Amino acid sequence: MPAAPRRSSASGEHRLAEPPGGADLEGLRAAAAGCRACPLWKSATQTVFGEGPAAARLVLLGEQPGDREDREGRPFIGPAGRLLDRALAEAGIAREDCWLTNAVKHFKWVPRGKLRLHQSPGARDVASCRPWWEAELRRLQPRALVCLGATAAQAVLGRDARVERDRGRAHATPHAAATFVTAHPSALLRVPDEASREAAFARFVADLRRAADAARDGPQGAPG
Numbered sequence: 001m002p003a004a005p006r007r008s009s010a011s012g013e014h015r016l017a018e019p020p021g022g023a024d025l026e027g028l029r030a031a032a033a034g035c036r037a038c039p040l041w042k043s044a045t046q047t048v049f050g051e052g053p054a055a056a057r058l059v060l061l062g063e064q065p066g067d068r069e070d071r072e073g074r075p076f077i078g079p080a081g082r083l084l085d086r087a088l089a090e091a092g093i094a095r096e097d098c099w100l101t102n103a104v105k106h107f108k109w110v111p112r113g114k115l116r117l118h119q120s121p122g123a124r125d126v127a128s129c130r131p132w133w134e135a136e137l138r139r140l141q142p143r144a145l146v147c148l149g150a151t152a153a154q155a156v157l158g159r160d161a162r163v164e165r166d167r168g169r170a171h172a173t174p175h176a177a178a179t180f181v182t183a184h185p186s187a188l189l190r191v192p193d194e195a196s197r198e199a200a201f202a203r204f205v206a207d208l209r210r211a212a213d214a215a216r217d218g219p220q221g222a223p224g
């Protein structure tokens, strides 16, 4: 297991990631594997880069990989990923048609006994990693981008973005013809009672469906 992280890092440990300019998605993936632009790589197993087809019209941007993603090197394969898979299926979206990625590409965690507990990435972590997802989106040029949770929403729409206020409609960004905001699937896992969890899941599916419509129909679903 990688070394437990230190609780804080000197500001000098953060700089902007530098994706190679002419690289395609696989070139970006290879370069990101060696990224050392912020301290998160030190306590993670590996970089978890985005995955999906280069022709994907729909991109899902999450926060950061979790414990299982860190071990296996793929995004959205843990409990939150399974919930996302179920929601995608219900929204009529094939996961294999989407590009799935995260705003931060290394797992940030704190030790709790034998467990590695998720720790939200800080603003400097997100800022350091930003060039990677921007480079992914420049190559993909998707019709629709879905920000899953506040970290992704704020990375794309700015610090004032709020999931509950900003979901349910398309936003104009330079990254996709239409950008949407919704909850992170891990937040749905934490909803305590079943009725509320089902309601939250239904809203999540409706948000994904909206994005799928924009990805399929192009400008119709884009912000006016």
Ligand code: SF4
Pocket: 017, 032, 035, 036, 037, 038, 039, 040, 041, 047, 104, 105, 106, 125, 128, 129, 130, 132
């Ligand atoms: S989290 Fe992002 S910026 Fe930091 S080392 Fe990993 S890939 Fe690089």
